[in-house]
Amino acid sequence: MKLAVASSIFLLLPSYLNAISIQFETSVYDLSYLATVELFGFALASVICYFLAKSRSIKINERFAMLVLAGSHFASAYCSDINLFLALRAISGVAAGLILVLCYEALSHEANPDLAFGKAIAFQMLYSGFLFLCLPYLIQDFGVDTFFFLLAGLSVFLLLLPKFSPLSPESAEVFSLPKADLSTKLLGLAAVFMIILTHSGCWSMLSVVGDKLRVLPTEQGQVLAVGTLFSLFGAVLASLASLSRFKKALTIAGLFSQGVVIVLLFTTKSQLLYFVAVSLFMLFWNFLLPLFMGTISESDHSGDIIRLSVAAQTTGAALGPYVLLKGWVLSELVIFLAITLICIFPLLSHRRAVSVK
Numbered sequence: 001m002k003l004a005v006a007s008s009i010f011l012l013l014p015s016y017l018n019a020i021s022i023q024f025e026t027s028v029y030d031l032s033y034l035a036t037v038e039l040f041g042f043a044l045a046s047v048i049c050y051f052l053a054k055s056r057s058i059k060i061n062e063r064f065a066m067l068v069l070a071g072s073h074f075a076s077a078y079c080s081d082i083n084l085f086l087a088l089r090a091i092s093g094v095a096a097g098l099i100l101v102l103c104y105e106a107l108s109h110e111a112n113p114d115l116a117f118g119k120a121i122a123f124q125m126l127y128s129g130f131l132f133l134c135l136p137y138l139i140q141d142f143g144v145d146t147f148f149f150l151l152a153g154l155s156v157f158l159l160l161l162p163k164f165s166p167l168s169p170e171s172a173e174v175f176s177l178p179k180a181d182l183s184t185k186l187l188g189l190a191a192v193f194m195i196i197l198t199h200s201g202c203w204s205m206l207s208v209v210g211d212k213l214r215v216l217p218t219e220q221g222q223v224l225a226v227g228t229l230f231s232l233f234g235a236v237l238a239s240l241a242s243l244s245r246f247k248k249a250l251t252i253a254g255l256f257s258q259g260v261v262i263v264l265l266f267t268t269k270s271q272l273l274y275f276v277a278v279s280l281f282m283l284f285w286n287f288l289l290p291l292f293m294g295t296i297s298e299s300d301h302s303g304d305i306i307r308l309s310v311a312a313q314t315t316g317a318a319l320g321p322y323v324l325l326k327g328w329v330l331s332e333l334v335i336f337l338a339i340t341l342i343c344i345f346p347l348l349s350h351r352r353a354v355s356v357k
Contacts, residue, residue, distance in 0.1 A: 001161060003107075003120050004127040005154045006069070006099040009038050009092070010317070011128040015135050019147040022139075024082060034089055039314040041093015042100060046311035049101040053307060060098050062163050069095040070155035077148035099158075100310050104293070106164045108306045114242030114294030121290050122235035129228040184347065188296035188305040191343035193312040195292055198336040199285050200320030202262055205329055206278060213271050223275045227282035234286035241287070242294060248348045251291045252341065258284040259337045266330040292344060299347045 009016050013035060020031050052058050072092035079085045103120070110116035131150075138146045210220045241250045261284060265277035296305045324332055 001123070002099055002158055003103040004124045005151075005158055006096040006103065007124065008131075008151050008154070009035070009096070010042075010314075011124060012131060012135070015132065015147065019139065019144050020085075022144045024085075034086060036318050037086060038089045038093035038096075039318045041090050042097035042314040043311040043318075045094045045097025046101055046308055046314070048094075049098065049310075050304065050307045053303065060102065062099065062102055063159060065095045065098040066155055066158045068092075069099065070152045073148045073152035073155060077145040077152070097310055097314075101307055102164050104306050104309060105303055107293070108297035108303065112242055112294070113297035114247065114291050115239050117290035117293040117297075118235050118239030118242060121286055122232055122239070125228055125232040125235060125286065129225070129232070132225065132228070184299055185305050187343050187346055188299050189308055189312045191292060191340060191347065192296060192309045193316045194336055194340040194343055195288060196313045196316035197320045197323070198333055198340060199281075200317040201324050201329075201336070202265070202281065202320075202333055204321035205266075205324065209265060210274065213269070213274050215271055215274060219271075223278050226275075227279050230279040230283040231286040234283040235290060237283075238287045238290035241291065247291065251288065251295070251344070251348055254284055254288045254291070255337060255341050255344075258288065259334055262333050262337070263330065266333075295344065295347050 004011070017031060017035060020034060021027060024031065049060065052060065069092060072088045072095065076085060076088050076092070079088060107113060107116040107120055135147060135150075138150065206224075207220060215223075241247055244250065258281070261277055261280045264273060265281060268274055268277060293306075293309070296309060299305065
């Protein structure tokens with residue numbers, strides 16, 4: 001629940017951009033930089049957590065981060081100055097990022113991180129799918145401020161949940177691996193960065209492909225809504241795959257399958273195949289991500305990779321749409337997936353076999 005609420009802006013990005021475009025009476029394209037600022041706030045929080053963990057003298061106050069997140073959402077509803085709004089969203093991004101890192105650390109400490117991340121991402125999909133259905137009606141009946149009021153209320157709700165407990169030395173010893181070397185850490189961060197860079201870049205191109213195939217905006221919205229169900233199914237499949245002794249083979253097969261789906265997506269001339277490709281793209285995205293997060297969690301018990309993974313993910317998400325060259329999109333995405341496989345393969349080869357009922 002904490003992971004879902006803290007990452008609301010990323011999960012609900014289309015609704016967020018639509019809400020602020022109405023609030024400031026400006027085109028979505030002119031305000032997209034606000035989302036980038038918030039994502040880089042996530043990344044900054046990840047780096048802060050990394051150095052705080054090294055110093056061990058200062059601990060993150062989870063409840064304070066939740067209060068700041070709620071306050072920044074609430075203030076954003078009443079903000080009419082774009083510069084002040086920018087500052088509020090940057091603060092919101094850092095506060096949300098701190099909570100995300102704590103969530104990732106808690107999930108990575110589970111005996112089977114793949115299973116834990118699979119369940120967490122499945123819950124995120126349910127959460128975002130439900131809000132995608134409800135938000136248009138709430139905004140229509142109560143105004144655009146409802147978007148931020150709802151997020152503020154959900155952030156306050158997080159205060160009622162139990163705090164994360166630090167992992168005890170005894171339990172850490174049971175599931176620990178030898179401390180990862182620098183090359184392992186760099187490979188783990190590169191793998192997470194590349195998989196998000198590839199998928200966010202492809203994600204940003206879906207509407208462009210749809211327009212070429214003369215898919216109406218309403219129809220594109222419908223396929224994305226259906227795709228959310230496929231995302232949920234992908235996360236559930238990842239949870240099941242995490243219990244299999246063929247996790248390595250399934251991860252590699254998932255990467256190759258996603259490559260085929262991307263090629264189909266950018267070469268098809270059929271609207272039906274476009275809908276199929278988008279649904280499968282979302283399925284494999286949410287199948288691969290939990291397995292990647294579980295793999296890097298098991299590769300470094302010190303937690304350095306998992307703390308910095310938020311920075312790697314958000315940087316990849318922010319840069320993905322901007323590194324694609326017109327006319328070369330398909331080639332770039334296939335190359336990115338190949339680089340992703342090269343980064344994750346050595347870590348998959350050294351995974352622990354973990355069996356959890």
